Amino acid sequence: MRRIAESTVRRLSIYLSFLEEIEAEGVLTTSSDDLARLGGTTSAQVRKDLSFFGSFGKRGLGYSVPELASALREILGLGRQWKVCIIGAGKIGAALARYAGFAERGFNVIGLYDSDPSKIGNKSGSLTIRDTKHLEDDIHAGKYDIGVITVPAENAQAIVDRIVKSGLKAILSFADAQLSVPDDVELRTVNMAMELEALTFALTNRAAR
Amino acid sequence: MRRIAESTVRRLSIYLSFLEEIEAEGVLTTSSDDLARLGGTTSAQVRKDLSFFGSFGKRGLGYSVPELASALREILGLGRQWKVCIIGAGKIGAALARYAGFAERGFNVIGLYDSDPSKIGNKSGSLTIRDTKHLEDDIHAGKYDIGVITVPAENAQAIVDRIVKSGLKAILSFADAQLSVPDDVELRTVNMAMELEALTFALTNRAAR
DNA sequence: CTAACTTTGTGAACTAATTCACAAGCCCCG
DNA sequence: CGGGGCTTGTGAATTAGTTCACAAAGTTAG
Numbered sequence: 001m002r003r004i005a006e007s008t009v010r011r012l013s014i015y016l017s018f019l020e021e022i023e024a025e026g027v028l029t030t031s032s033d034d035l036a037r038l039g040g041t042t043s044a045q046v047r048k049d050l051s052f053f054g055s056f057g058k059r060g061l062g063y064s065v066p067e068l069a070s071a072l073r074e075i076l077g078l079g080r081q082w083k084v085c086i087i088g089a090g091k092i093g094a095a096l097a098r099y100a101g102f103a104e105r106g107f108n109v110i111g112l113y114d115s116d117p118s119k120i121g122n123k124s125g126s127l128t129i130r131d132t133k134h135l136e137d138d139i140h141a142g143k144y145d146i147g148v149i150t151v152p153a154e155n156a157q158a159i160v161d162r163i164v165k166s167g168l169k170a171i172l173s174f175a176d177a178q179l180s181v182p183d184d185v186e187l188r189t190v191n192m193a194m195e196l197e198a199l200t201f202a203l204t205n206r207a208a209r
Numbered sequence: 210m211r212r213i214a215e216s217t218v219r220r221l222s223i224y225l226s227f228l229e230e231i232e233a234e235g236v237l238t239t240s241s242d243d244l245a246r247l248g249g250t251t252s253a254q255v256r257k258d259l260s261f262f263g264s265f266g267k268r269g270l271g272y273s274v275p276e277l278a279s280a281l282r283e284i285l286g287l288g289r290q291w292k293v294c295i296i297g298a299g300k301i302g303a304a305l306a307r308y309a310g311f312a313e314r315g316f317n318v319i320g321l322y323d324s325d326p327s328k329i330g331n332k333s334g335s336l337t338i339r340d341t342k343h344l345e346d347d348i349h350a351g352k353y354d355i356g357v358i359t360v361p362a363e364n365a366q367a368i369v370d371r372i373v374k375s376g377l378k379a380i381l382s383f384a385d386a387q388l389s390v391p392d393d394v395e396l397r398t399v400n401m402a403m404e405l406e407a408l409t410f411a412l413t414n415r416a417a418r
Numbered sequence: 419c420t421a422a423c424t425t426t427g428t429g430a431a432c433t434a435a436t437t438c439a440c441a442a443g444c445c446c447c448g
Numbered sequence: 449c450g451g452g453g454c455t456t457g458t459g460a461a462t463t464a465g466t467t468c469a470c471a472a473a474g475t476t477a478g
Contacts, residue, residue, distance in 0.1 A: 005435065009410050013403040014387055031455065038387060043455090044437055051457060059456040060444040076406045077413030091304035096401075098300060101385055105402055146408055169415075170408040172401075176310055178223055178247060186411040188404045192305075192381075193314055194222040195397045197285045199355055199379040201218050202395040204286030206378075214465065240425065252425090253467055260427060268426040269474035 008049045012072055014039045015046065019069040031062035078106055083143060085111035087159055088150035089119050089129045092174055096148060098125045111144060115155075132159070139166035146170045153177035160187075217258045221281055223248045224255065228278040240271035287315055292352060294320030296368055297359035298328050298338045301383055305357060307334045320353060324364075341368070348375035355379045362386035369396075 018038045022030065032043040050056055053075050057063045073079055084107050086093050097112050112127040113135055114120060120131045138144065147168050151159055156175035163171070170186045173179055181187045227247045231239065241252040259265055262284050266272040282288055293316050295302050306321050321336040322344055323329060329340045347353065356377050360368055365384035372380070373394050382388055382398045390396045
């Protein structure tokens with residue numbers, strides 16, 4: 001399989017969320033044009049994106065909503081349950097731990113860690129906060145597929161190094177820090193400062209656009 | 210000015226955060242090579258990114274850390290304070306409202322809204338939760354530059370429509386929904402589902418990469 | 419002052435991503 | 449059952465973004 005662009009994967013997510021929405025409404029077929037209108041792209045782009053993975057539509061007719069949704073779930077790896085741990089039981093970590101949207105998509109948050117002794121043992125929702133010193137053992141035991149990092153920026157790289165060393169291959173970081181991981185580990189960073197700066201850049205340079 | 214790529218703006222943020230880090234350590238000069246190593250890019254990319262905005266270095270020597278940091282702050286629109294409101298005082302909204310990282314960068318969260326009568330009037334940190342029915346008036350009064358949306362996905366578009374109509378030009382959304390805004394409004398979306406799906410896509414298709 | 423050494427800034431070359439445009443396939447109607 | 453009308457799937461063309469490669473400009477040492 002050819003290397004798939006990140007932008008393509010992002011759009012597949014968008015298509016899928018739209019498909020699930022209309023699937024729930026009982027809509028049976030849709031078209032690349034419909035998908036494009038919602039996703040803010042073009043119908044050619046939609047078809048090109050899908051074409052990397054196969055051929056899912058019927059010419060003259062469009063796509064079967066349930067079939068395409070199911071195919072996209074498979075492509076995106078949503079055909080199974082994923083075990084997630086959150087490291088950092090601060091405000092954001094706790095908010096994420098209780099975020100229902102995760103479970104709906106097959107992401108089961110089954111571990112929450114912190115290094116602050118005053119937090120360890122406390123409950124956050126249904127989870128008991130564990131000491132980060134157990135992280136290595138828990139990861140080795142295959143407890144988790146994905147780690148979510150919500151520790152302060154200055155501790156983030158150290159935690160990442162530890163969990164990478166223990167064999168975790170996918171990390172989502174909310175730390176305002178530039179992290180580095182080996183090539184075989186997938187890292188995504190949600191950096192609020194960066195998003196806000198993209199906004200202020202646009203506001204400041206509006207005249208130029 | 211030529212249209213600046215989003216990827217360039219993102220990298221400028223990364224360069225700036227590195228510069229501020231070493232500025233605090235008292236480092237006086239740096240090079241495109243240093244900036245590249247940290248940002249996970251190449252020195253040519255760094256120089257190209259900067260070249261869209263002018264010429265900031267000295268050949269043979271590199272860049273003055275304070276000067277380049279200051280130039281980047283100016284370019285990114287961080288040379289001033291920004292007034293931010295958060296709409297949706299749920300878990301995530303409340304966590305963001307108290308997030309110290311915002312203020313450090315000149316983003317002052319001075320308004321927090323919710324439509325739930327049981328929340329209105331409550332305090333979250335130093336902010337009192339206001340009824341969303343005041344949003345239009347407050348925006349018209351010029352209270353805010355940027356709106357952060359943390360309402361449930363199903364209400365997000367309605368809120369966006371209201372604040373756009375009231376004249377707000379920059380929105381950061383955390384709702385798991387595809388939102389649409391007019392061309393002259395800048396919208397960024399942080400979609401957790403999408404980030405996780407990018408991870409599971411990578412995990413599922415690892416062999417192919 | 420000159421030569422050796424660095425590092426920037428930037429056209430040119432290259433690579434990646436998007437859009438175009440149209441043949442191919444399928445449905446429906448008469 | 450054949451023709452008109454749609455919509456897909458996909459090479460080709462275009463546009464956008466990255467990397468190369470080197471002249472220009474500055475620094476340092478002798």
